[in-house]
Amino acid sequence: MEAIEFGQDFIPFLRSRGMPKQPRLFEWCAGPAFIGFSMLGHGLCETLCLADINPAAVNRCKSTVTLNHLEDRVSVYESNNLRSIPTSERWNLVVSNPPHFIDQYEGDIRAHDPDWAIHREFFNTIHPLLTDDAVIVLQENNRGSTVETFREMIDAAGLEIVFTHGDHKKLTRESVFYFIGIAKKGAAVPPWAR
Numbered sequence: 001m002e003a004i005e006f007g008q009d010f011i012p013f014l015r016s017r018g019m020p021k022q023p024r025l026f027e028w029c030a031g032p033a034f035i036g037f038s039m040l041g042h043g044l045c046e047t048l049c050l051a052d053i054n055p056a057a058v059n060r061c062k063s064t065v066t067l068n069h070l071e072d073r074v075s076v077y078e079s080n081n082l083r084s085i086p087t088s089e090r091w092n093l094v095v096s097n098p099p100h101f102i103d104q105y106e107g108d109i110r111a112h113d114p115d116w117a118i119h120r121e122f123f124n125t126i127h128p129l130l131t132d133d134a135v136i137v138l139q140e141n142n143r144g145s146t147v148e149t150f151r152e153m154i155d156a157a158g159l160e161i162v163f164t165h166g167d168h169k170k171l172t173r174e175s176v177f178y179f180i181g182i183a184k185k186g187a188a189v190p191p192w193a194r
């Protein structure tokens with residue numbers, strides 16, 4: 001299943017970079033949170049925060065928490081982007097496989113980000129929720145974007161790209177998934193993300 005493969009991609013990638021266990025991980029646009037729960041299960045984070053706009057996805061996350069007795073380690077929010085996230089949240093690491101396309105899949109909230117408005121709002125509102133040395137790792141699709149699609153919006157939000165992995169310079173005809181690593185501008189970026 002495609003979504004499960006997405007989740008599993010993050011684990012070897014972050015391990016290969018030597019990322020140590022993170023105190024608090026946030027999965028943005030989490031859906032059923034395959035990525036976040038896998039990372040918690042593999043010991044890549046101590047606690048987990050999840051959010052999605054879709055109540056069905058949020059309910060799925062809550063069931064997983066209950067069934068696995070994870071109430072003391074996992075928080076779940078129904079939230080349009082970061083709008084309903086408590087201001088007390090502080091994340092060391094953020095991961096996501098967000099909607100990947102502006103010009104395809106109109107009406108499908110899993111895939112369509114009209115005008116990149118969801119990405120732009122995320123970049124513009126995340127700064128106060130990050131620790132000073134936090135890293136954001138997004139999995140994007142070269143069929144819908146290149147790194148340059150996001151560079152200006154990241155810069156305008158006071159953030160900067162610290163690494164990219166697996167990306168092509170031009171849009172591809174087939175799906176090619178790539179990672180983009182982002183930190184606060186001027187931050188002491190942890191060695192694994194440099």
Ligand SMILES: C[S@@+](CC[C@H](N)C(=O)[O-])C[C@H]1O[C@@H](n2cnc3c(N)ncnc32)[C@H](O)[C@@H]1O
Nearest residue numbers: 003029030031052053054080081097099109110
């Ligand atoms: C590509 S799916 C990824 C789901 C999951 N991470 C995975 O890999 O299976 C994108 C997710 O973004 C969510 N989403 C779309 N727009 C959103 C918004 N404005 N705020 C929060 N989540 C949103 C969708 O509900 C969907 O679960």
